[in-house]
Amino acid sequence: MLRRLILYLSTAVWARRIVTGWGLARRVARRFVAGETLDEAARVTRALNDKGLAVTLDCLGESVNKAEDTAEVVSAYRAVLARISADRLEASISLKLTHLGLDIAEDLCMGNLRGILGDAQARGIRVTIDMESSAYTENTLRLYRTLRDEYAFDNVGIVIQSYLYRSEADMAALAAEGAHVRLCKGAYLEPAEVAFPHKADVDASYIRLMRAYLEAPPPAYLCIATHDEKMISNAESFIRQRGIPTDRYEFQMLYGIRSARQEELARAGYTMRVYVPFGAAWYPYFMRRLAERPANLWFFVRSMFQR
Numbered sequence: 001m002l003r004r005l006i007l008y009l010s011t012a013v014w015a016r017r018i019v020t021g022w023g024l025a026r027r028v029a030r031r032f033v034a035g036e037t038l039d040e041a042a043r044v045t046r047a048l049n050d051k052g053l054a055v056t057l058d059c060l061g062e063s064v065n066k067a068e069d070t071a072e073v074v075s076a077y078r079a080v081l082a083r084i085s086a087d088r089l090e091a092s093i094s095l096k097l098t099h100l101g102l103d104i105a106e107d108l109c110m111g112n113l114r115g116i117l118g119d120a121q122a123r124g125i126r127v128t129i130d131m132e133s134s135a136y137t138e139n140t141l142r143l144y145r146t147l148r149d150e151y152a153f154d155n156v157g158i159v160i161q162s163y164l165y166r167s168e169a170d171m172a173a174l175a176a177e178g179a180h181v182r183l184c185k186g187a188y189l190e191p192a193e194v195a196f197p198h199k200a201d202v203d204a205s206y207i208r209l210m211r212a213y214l215e216a217p218p219p220a221y222l223c224i225a226t227h228d229e230k231m232i233s234n235a236e237s238f239i240r241q242r243g244i245p246t247d248r249y250e251f252q253m254l255y256g257i258r259s260a261r262q263e264e265l266a267r268a269g270y271t272m273r274v275y276v277p278f279g280a281a282w283y284p285y286f287m288r289r290l291a292e293r294p295a296n297l298w299f300f301v302r303s304m305f306q307r
């Protein structure tokens, strides 16, 4: 109930105006966001790399309504790519299609993506297309496949959400295609017609999809994106049991969540990648993180009263 309310607020313009106007909200958001500038994001990335953690950088922002604004997003990503190369950071990038114009026109979005992917490929940097709400699943997968198969980008990956009923069939197809997949539970408000309403079913689906994909033939590669200890230990024991080589998967978590566990997994010899968002448009990202864990919300509310 609380989760649904916060997820609703994450998309409400009036709530965004109120929350982003609070200096306190900005400070609390810093727990999950590396900063507003590329310099800050590069500093955080370097510090994580020094601890043995790989990074994926995300320029915060979601649906853009004007074509000219998407050109700014492309420039921002190109600056990130240049910085990764110049500073020799161990980092990939993650992006959202609505941020690159999917709500305006698919052609515009595709042109923007090709620009970023071409630049990234020339620099040897991997790009993951984040998955947004189920309204975008079909065209996100279609654009991903076009980039991979028609434009021959070998540095592009996709995200699948275990809460969607369709994900079992999507993962089976992607396994046969040898895709680079990030598996997460899913962060959006979805109706019961398309997604499991109960957490136990989302978790069971995660384990099923994860296990099947870990056994897919190369070059299929799985990014196990979760903070859930049950999912992580299940993955670890399955990997050990089946002798799955370390070049077939990695673990991923979000910046600011379970940082000690992130370092522990890296020390144990796993590739551990931290998703590091930065930029001024932090509101919906921050609200989704609050929705995932009521304790984060209480922390936020407590900070308000402690002022």
Ligand SMILES: Cc1cc2nc3c(=O)[nH]c(=O)nc-3n(C[C@H](O)[C@H](O)[C@H](O)COP(=O)(O)OP(=O)(O)OC[C@H]3O[C@@H](n4cnc5c(N)ncnc54)[C@H](O)[C@@H]3O)c2cc1C
Binding pocket: 129, 130, 131, 132, 159, 161, 182, 184, 185, 186, 187, 188, 225, 226, 227, 228, 229, 252, 253, 254, 257, 258, 274, 275, 288, 289, 290, 292, 293, 296
């Ligand atoms: C690298 C990465 C990329 C992602 N990309 C996408 C994407 O493209 N599309 C998408 O829909 N979703 C994405 N997500 C979010 C994901 O779908 C989940 O919403 C999120 O990861 C919470 O689910 P969980 O697997 O951690 O398990 P949960 O069952 O939600 O949480 C398990 C435990 O993890 C800890 N935890 C989880 N979330 C938090 C939090 N916010 N603060 C503090 N502790 C927490 C708590 O201990 C909790 O009990 C991504 C997640 C990661 C890690």
